[in-house]
Amino acid sequence: AKLAGKNCIRFFHAAMDHAVAESAQLEQALRGAWDRDELSLSFQPIYDLANRRLVGAESLLRWTHPMLGVVPPTVFVAVAERSGLIESIGREVLHAACRAAADWHIAGTRPFVSVNVSALQLRKGDLVEEVQAALSASGLPAELLHLELTETSVMGDEAQVAVLVSRLRAIGVKIWLDDFGTGFSGLSHLRRVPVDGVKIDKSFVFDLLRDPDDLALTSAIIAMAHSLGFTVVAEGVESEAQFDLLRERGCDFAQGYWLGRPVPDAEFTAGHLEGR
Numbered sequence: 001a002k003l004a005g006k007n008c009i010r011f012f013h014a015a016m017d018h019a020v021a022e023s024a025q026l027e028q029a030l031r032g033a034w035d036r037d038e039l040s041l042s043f044q045p046i047y048d049l050a051n052r053r054l055v056g057a058e059s060l061l062r063w064t065h066p067m068l069g070v071v072p073p074t075v076f077v078a079v080a081e082r083s084g085l086i087e088s089i090g091r092e093v094l095h096a097a098c099r100a101a102a103d104w105h106i107a108g109t110r111p112f113v114s115v116n117v118s119a120l121q122l123r124k125g126d127l128v129e130e131v132q133a134a135l136s137a138s139g140l141p142a143e144l145l146h147l148e149l150t151e152t153s154v155m156g157d158e159a160q161v162a163v164l165v166s167r168l169r170a171i172g173v174k175i176w177l178d179d180f181g182t183g184f185s186g187l188s189h190l191r192r193v194p195v196d197g198v199k200i201d202k203s204f205v206f207d208l209l210r211d212p213d214d215l216a217l218t219s220a221i222i223a224m225a226h227s228l229g230f231t232v233v234a235e236g237v238e239s240e241a242q243f244d245l246l247r248e249r250g251c252d253f254a255q256g257y258w259l260g261r262p263v264p265d266a267e268f269t270a271g272h273l274e275g276r
């Protein structure tokens with residue numbers, strides 16, 4: 001499976017020359033992929049830095065095509081967004097993520113599920129209704145559903161997004177600003193869009209131990225977010241040293257390969273929920 005994945009990535013690099021034709025082909029292949037069971041969700045654990053307890057998981061979409069093999073989400077999510085397919089796929093993702101999380105139980109607490117929402121879903125207008133439908137169909141308590149909006153998807157439309165975010169938060173759903181720090185205008189968004197927390201982009205976390213600028217930026221983001229009352233997640237934590245440094249700097253939650261890779265629900269439940 002690993003080899004197939006590598007070949008697949010090579011295939012896509014080679015295909016960049018024929019990007020238009022390729023994306024039309026991909027779009028065709030992606031149509032109906034959910035109904036053919038080619039699309040599925042993986043879940044990556046999110047831990048509390050202070051006590052090393054599991055607090056939640058991010059749902060990440062996976063596509064295994066019978067001929068192409070594993071297609072990376074960085075490739076097919078863009079295709080789904082351009083073609084509008086992300087609307088129906090996004091709805092399935094929301095329902096599937098809520099269904100999965102409704103069954104997660106660990107001693108005393110229940111982990112949240114964090115779902116990526118694309119800019120197109122935000123602009124479509126019925127996200128609140130879709131969220132309510134997914135919550136009532138699954139029985140998942142609203143506060144266990146978190147939605148991740150990227151900084152760039154919020155940009156330019158702050159007033160409209162702020163209204164939507166307020167409606168979602170009124171239901172009890174929590175809102176995270178994803179890939180934080182990459183959009184170059186973070187501070188102003190934090191003022192205009194009322195979110196619950198920010199996810200520091202993994203590009204800052206990767207070089208935390210070597211690059212003093214990244215450490216300074218990360219520390220500044222944590223301090224600023226805390227002063228505004230937001231929770232902070234760091235993504236891309238690949239070592240214990242990064243984990244320790246982030247804890248020392250007061251970051252709240254961490255996510256990354258060192259804590260656990262994205263895995264199917266059964267594996268997530270067995271590896272992170274049972275026996276705790």
Ligand code: C2E
Binds near residue numbers: 238
């Ligand atoms: P993202 O939302 O920033 O998701 C985090 C990405 O970082 C995931 O990549 C995850 O596997 C990866 N990651 C987590 N920990 C580590 C680490 O320690 N090291 C490294 N190198 N990577 C780590 P993935 O699963 O390939 O997803 C890529 C992007 O695709 C996501 O970035 C998100 O923008 C998009 N995506 C995935 N699922 C969905 C979905 O259901 N809906 C939408 N709209 N977008 C999705």
Ligand code: CA
Binds near residue numbers: 058116148178
């Ligand atoms: Ca995300």
Ligand code: CA
Binds near residue numbers: 178179199201
């Ligand atoms: Ca991210």
Ligand code: CA
Binds near residue numbers: 179
């Ligand atoms: Ca990203």
